[in-house]
């Protein structure tokens with residue numbers, strides 16, 4: 001109940017809920033929210049949750065998420081939920097799932113990969129394993145752990 | 151099943167029945183590859199060989215294959231005299247060259263370069279080596295050689311010997327052999343073992359668990375085929391250790407006296423010191439035949455992807 005009230009405090013924007021406790025800060029980092037970001041933003045940490053024990057919640061006013069941003073969040077906070085708020089109401093609620101492919105959002109850490117040269121291409125990765133996440137660069141075919149690419 | 155119009159970029163892109171089609175087609179090409187019969191299958195077609203770094207053997211093998219098919223070859227080797235030296239990117243080079251030829255063969259030091267070339271080009275692209283990543287025609291000719299020399303691949307004990315961590319040949323071959331249900335023995339110096347990504351690929355995709363050892367004698371005793379590659383000195387901290395390892399992982403008549411009588415030895419060539427020259431004269435030495443088999447395999451591939459076979 002208490003939490004619902006908090007959600008409703010946003011008029012328009014985005015609420016990312018059910019983030020595993022401790023990862024909320026990383027979600028903000030991934031969205032590039034920090035110095036210079038002017039929208040009202042809230043990070044709630046260690047909120048008691050029936051489903052996952054303790055969770056973090058991120059609320060951002062007047063921001064909608066792009067597909068790339070949702071995919072990126074999925075990598076570090078799988079199973080989080082994503083709420084779109086319009087006029088104080090949740091108009092869309094979905095679970096954030098790890099995609100099968102990631103296009104254009106991460107850089108390949110292999111310095112000898114063609115995506116790191118002067119070619120007009122975006123790196124893309126195939127998610128080969130989801131728990132824990134392991135991704136293969138579609139170009140150099142190297143397999144990476146999540147920590148290598150974030 | 152048809153490979154017409156297909157790019158050959160990575161052995162990972164090929165299904166088992168597609169590999170079988172290539173190997174079976176190579177068999178049909180052999181007498182033409184030897185020059186015993188003449189083919190005009192690809193008359194009027196041009197193969198573009200873009201070697202951004204030199205690899206004489208591979209380039210000659212592709213050239214022989216195309217010419218034996220009755221086609222022609224154009225291209226370059228090295229980048230010092232080309233527009234690349236002026237700073238042109240690969241994308242633009244491919245867009246230009248694809249207008250001159252029917253199939254492109256590319257060798258390039260950057261990993262993923264061949265994949266990019268294939269995306270840009272409307273003509274089929276064959277990867278002839280993209281840095282440390284893939285060299286699928288090498289893997290195909292390795293499979294073909296084993297099949298020719300041993301009559302089969304399935305159930306053979308195949309020992310891969312040398313630098314299994316960095317050698318592109320070994321990493322690709324290990325997966326391909328597992329696909330064909332061979333039993334793998336992996337023998338390497340400490341620190342140059344096959345990496346876990348390849349091992350799990352082998353296990354997840356083919357349910358195979360290779361036997362791994364740092365002891366050459368234990369590894370080779372049961373081998374039907376020994377595939378050896380070079381161990382580069384630069385892989386070791388000090389020169390003394392490097393030389394010690396090169397010596398310990400060398401194939402000599404003495405080492406072979408512990409092996410099966412019918413063992414076959416393969417090597418991607420060029421070889422340096424890893425095989426004793428006395429072995430060249432022995433019946434187990436199959437690496438020069440292996441080089442020849444590159445021609446019918448590449449002929450088959452060229453014919454299949456251009457749709458004339």
Ligand SMILES: [Zn+2]
Pocket residue numbers: 108109110113114115137138139140141142262
């Ligand atoms: Zn890459």
